[in-house]
Amino acid sequence: MAGPTEGTGGSAPPRGKSFLEEIVEADRESARFPGPIRTRFPPEPNGYLHIGHAKSICLNFGLAAQYGGTCNLRMDDTNPTTEEAEYVEAIQRDVRWLGFQWDGPVRYASDYFEPLYAWAVELVRAGKAYVCDLTADQVEAHRGTLTTPGKPSPWRDRSVAENLDLLGRMRKGEFPDGSRTLRAKIDMASPNMHLRDPVLYRILHARHHRTGDAWCLYPTYDFAHGQSDSIEGITHSICTLEFEVHRPLYDWLLDSLGVPLHGHPRQVEFARLNLTHTVMSKRLLLRLVTEKLVSGWDDPRLPTIAGLRRRGVPPEAIREFARRIGVAKVESTVELALLEACIREELNRTAERRMAVLRPLRLVIEDWPEGREDLLEIGNNPEDPAAGSRKVPFGRELWIERDDFRAEAPKKWFRLAPGAEVRLRGGYYVRCRSVETDSRTGEPTRLLCTHDPASRGGSTPDGRKVKGTIHWVSAAHAAEAEVRLYETLFAVPDPGDVPPGKDFTHHLNPRSLEGLRGCKIEPSLAPAAPGSRWQFERIGYFCADEKDSRPGAPVFNRTVTLRDTWAKIERQEGG
């Protein structure tokens, strides 16, 4: 894998170090931690991973690899009401697919429920935590506001003995959900809300995906997080910006529990990734899935890792994207175009070229003998000679793209029009002699052409130039395919920017999916393996759908279009 300072431009100056790299390097220099660095990626298994997680994954695994350390995968499963084993599986699959291997087994915060509980008891014994009988509403009322201090809970000064007794009975299941909590005794007047006696344990009679019914009280994320890191010997706990204000609480907890410095991870926060034309919050993604606005977590229009994979995005492109966006502490939104550029760059290098006609129009070469066939050798990838070539059958009747013919050629039109000559990619020059049209719609139904026999392979001895080259498929040999054209799920860069009274579904793009059947593909494409990626010449990059495609009956998803200069020209000319 390319190192972080290795650009693609060759002479490009090395990228400056990120603030994360600087912190890690400073800690290595000062020997703050005895051994190699350890990071972790700690998802909550309550949804699928998305490209924002990919940024975090690349950061955590990348930093570990860069400095000779290791990275753990830990499920932050402290809330049994939202977490499921399905998500645990999906997360592992996605991290592996991205190309990373975690150190040792998958870890779970739920593995630490017992030591966590012991720590809670320790805090109670030290007079630093108490059982509070306030309801959630009352707790909120006592907490005060951003500008006014809170009021102490009436249960704040219970005796250690009583707290111990109550906590034990909470664990035994003697009390109903929500009736009591264990709270840290810190400072109800703190300007940091998270220090106003935060809840450490809540009663939840819920079945946990791993511990089953063993527990009926569960630690909050805040109580589990720092200690879980500490148990795993994490040196650098990298998380998103919103946890910055939680850091004093983690520090308080670790300090109160007497965790020594080298067992006390350094937390560093970075800005989460935002991408234009999509949503990244798990809550919103979950809504799209449950309200069936998309086909599932792996819908190719979603920014989920599973969706991107199904769309045909290679993991290398995602890693390169993560590298290029960098990392900082400013909340920012990356343009989708950058992701697309990374995808095109990778696929341009690696995807073999094939010809496919999405919206077929029949073309007949009238001076080509009936029944005669030709077999043309065409390179698989001009970017990679090692990709070899294939033989493509040619005949009197061909399918070409409807978009490649205009009855009336606009300015700068290089393609087919009455009287115009074009090159059939890898084949012959043909000239359009006449057009048959549907008498009702006026649409062309057949183009009647002649060819230049000397142009076989795509060039003529006289060196005559044609401006346009179009793709084609022999009608006699064509296979058929279903093709799904995807556009952005949302029609605007910022789906969250909606008129009053509307929600994020307001900007859902009605054209985000267009299904095409009866597309004509060259024979070599028919057996495409599910998941295989191709460039359809002049159209875009496509991936045989991993679920619905079968060899012989292929279904292709458009990953991304090719850059389309003509479309741009036409847009400009058209005003």
Place this chain on the structure above:
RNA sequence: UGCCCCGUAGUGCAAUGGCAGCACACGGGACUUUGAAUCCCGGCAUCCAGGUUCGAAUCCUGGCGGGGCAACCA
């Protein structure tokens, strides 16, 4: 309103007291058997005001602007 974090081309990131640079995007051109790819050229930025300094994107102060924080979510 309190506390915390953060302000560099359109977007994302560099420059760590010494010539403000890279990528994507955008505009133009060359080349082309993909209007692809490739190559060349171009325009566009330090939030504002003071201060320190020979010199400030960088340090200090104040403003302005953005984000986060008041789940028994993570």
